[in-house]
Amino acid sequence: MKLVVRVKLLPTPIEAAALEATLHACNEAATWAASVAFETEARRPLELRKHTYAEIRVRWQLGAQAAQHASKKTCDAYTTLKANLRNGRYGRPGTKRHTRASGKPVAFRPQAAQPYDDRLLSWQHEQQTVSIWSTAGRLKGVAFTGQGGQLAVLAGHRQGESDLVCQGGKWFLIATCEIPEAAPNAHPAGFLGVDLGIVNIAATSDGARHCGRRINRKREQDRQLRSKLQKKQTKSARRRAKKYAGKEARRNKDINHKISKRIVAGAERTGRGIALEDLKGIRERARLRKPQRVKIHSWPFAQLGAFIAYKAKRAGVPAVSVDPAYTSQECSQCHHTARGNRPAQAYFACRVCGFVDHADHNASHNIAHRGWMAWVCGARSTAPELTLIA
Known part of the structure; x- marks a missing residue:
């Protein structure tokens, strides 16, 4: 069973500035990759990576993993858009809203969430710190905090990627956890x-x-x-x-x-x-x-x-x-x-x-x-x- 745990980062002003610059660079790169995907109709990560990987590495000075995440993030956004269009989220085909949503490339906000895998982010649960990649270099010893139950679930069951987000000037890491399910009650009394x-x-x-x-x-x-x-x-x-x-x-x-x-x-x-x-x-x-x-x-x-x-x-x-x-x-x-x-x-x-x-x-x-x-x-x-x- 998957749960999502959100913990609050406590960066210093210098670390916060580095994280903000990282989000801006990653989202600018993803927005450019989205325009390339719109023009070339390359909507799969491997296919889009051939058109964008080298340019992102040089133009935005992103690391190899971050550059790959920019392409993957773009493809995921187009997959979501396609599903929303199919399910009528933007109205019927031919309407202004539907045409506006499908007739232009996807764009990302400067502070949109950025995914981090284990190569870009490592957790030190006992010290309640993380080591996180940024465009200014590796930031080590960035403190985080959260409720006791959340931190216990995070330490014992975290799996996969985590998302870095900035909301109202505050920094958060959103991590996916796979926790075991309780034995289901097969014979409920009503x-x-x-x-x-x-x-x-x-x-x-x-x-x-x-x-x-x-x-x-x-x-x-x-x-x-x-x-x-x-x-x-x-x-x-x-x-x-x-x-x-x-x-x-x-x-x-x-x-x-x-x-x-x-x-x-x-x-x-x-x-x-x-x-x-x-x-x-x-x-x-x-x-x-x-x-x-x-x-x-x-x-x-x-x-x-x-x-x-x-x-x-x-x-x-x-x-x-x-x-x-x-x-x-x-x-x-x-x-x-x-x-x-x-x-x-x-x-x-x-x-x-x-x-x-x-x-x-x-x-x-x-x-x-x-x-x-x-x-x-x-x-x-x-x-x-x-x-x-x-």
């Missing part, structure tokens, strides 16, 4: 249903609701401030909006981590699995009023599902995805489905058997039942494994 929603981010069949008025008020304040800054269209407003967007994303990510941790811990403690809604395509098929559209787009539900999936896999808790259609209108007791069963957002009252419950809790019970049926039928699909430990 499933914990998780209903995702707008008012309550997550409601479980145990009766827990993960949200609260404070979070909803903060989400509304974020939306109002974002709208206010977007209307101003000044340079300072755009700068502030960008800064605040990062803060909002970090807060949402922290909340998703906490919610997913509680859900997985509850399922693991009781020997159950987790049943999640399959929300793929929810934005296209959901018919919502305009205020609701803003709210459903303002929360990273896919991120929450990914966090639950990887934490469940790490703990050996089975996780399945189920079809969420009509779970809010179906009675969890007699399974009668009707639109009139839900007269209000938070209220559910079955018109046949008279069962009354909170609407989100009733939906979570239906999801738990569908999860059990999916498990019995052998449909054991999970959300993506890869995520960040933050």
